[in-house]
Amino acid sequence: MTIAKETIRSLRAVTPQSTIIEARHISQRFTADNGTELTVLHDISFNLYEGEIVAILGRSGAGKSTFLRALAGLVKPTSGTVKYRGETLTGPNPGIALVFQTFALMPWLTVQDNVELGLKARGVPKAKRTKLALDAIDMIGLDGFESAYPKELSGGMRQRVGIARALVLQPDALFMDEPFSALDVLTAENLRQEVLKLWSSEQRSIKSVLMVTHNIEEAVEMADRVVVLGSHPGHLIANVRVDLPRPRDRHSAAFEAMMDKLYAILTRQATQPAQPAHKAEAPELSASSANVPAMDETNLQTAEPLEKIKGRPLPNATPGGLAGLLDVVAEHPDGIDLADLASDLSFEVDDLFPLVDAGTLLHVIVVRDGHVQITEAGDAWHQADILRAKQVFASLAMEHVPLVRNIEHALRHASGGHLRGELMLDLLHARYSDEDAHQQFAIAVEWGRYGELFDYDADDDLLTLDEANKGA
């Protein structure tokens, strides 16, 4: 009988017995191709306990995968330590198995051989390998597909193989990096439920699950605890206990309240300048159960103040997209919860946040506790005709967006009113990787163009003051 056919049992009570993984003050820096040093993780302390599913939630690029990889021993933190069962890691973590977003199956091997691969690497004899693999295949509902090749399987089935391949190693902790995000909505939901059934079954040997996601709903659906990473660089901003009964009802008030809470945390982080993660920020996030350490106090300590870290990059949003967001927000004079806005627009969190960031940066919206409202300036932009809208946008960008202002000022003082784009890129390279520098430049140009402040000719690599702006 497969787990899929089992009656859903109530999940085991969350009674963490001991710490599986302990990370202390880990920071991660990478050197980009152009020599720029990127701080990706900043001083994170975290414990993974037996008996819990933990979701690492954060926006795209927040460093979630890097954090998971550091705990998995696949990257060595630049500073800080990771311990597995009390032993400091010096290589891959022996107590975990990973499920990847992209399945990472060997296309030339059958399902059975893919699942056996890790056991083979560990020198497990063939007969035992076969038995363990068949058990894992059965457990995840793949019986009958042992001889199939990955190309013969749907995405959902392939990810089942990915999960079976991890389970067969009988790890202490199952690590999953965005395991459902490459699947269509229904398949993803189906597989989430399978993993939860597996977790609730008597047969499971894994003692905890750590999963990376950018999807708030997924985190609330699956996790006992959600660890929220803020961006630039990745740092721990919250550690929230999800104390909802299982199976969880996505339409219940408690579920929606938890989603709102996480939205509020993510948007607060997104829309405010970097701040030190003071312990004083902790109380609103505290949890109730006595069993799970809801707030690991050490998680909220930082070695050096985060205000030292430079300002945030420009959000990747277009003025047109922002105007569209204002159209929707303006329909709600008392504001609207971001969760409702995302759901109304069928946006993913990652789609919505750059627009919300941009709107906040330009002061056309305000976000408080996950509730977004149009400002007076936003209303002025929203109400204006096209020409006037550009002027309003230009003055907001000049006032609130240093990069746009710097380019405009530089052009105003340049002889001939033009400058090479390469010059701006070189300046941006001091802070960003090559890819990010190009992206920042492209966003600033788009905003400058929309506001008729300046223009850029890519063929000649020339930035020029806009005609309409020359006399201003």
Ligand SMILES: Nc1ncnc2c1ncn2[C@@H]1O[C@H](COP(=O)(O)OP(=O)(O)OP(=O)(O)O)[C@@H](O)[C@H]1O
């Ligand atoms: N080996 C590396 N060398 C240089 N930069 C890296 C390396 N690994 C990750 N990064 C950078 O670290 C940052 C965080 O990446 P990471 O994949 O951990 O974020 P994430 O939160 O998982 O993002 P996403 O949700 O988009 O997958 C990114 O800017 C990425 O480019």
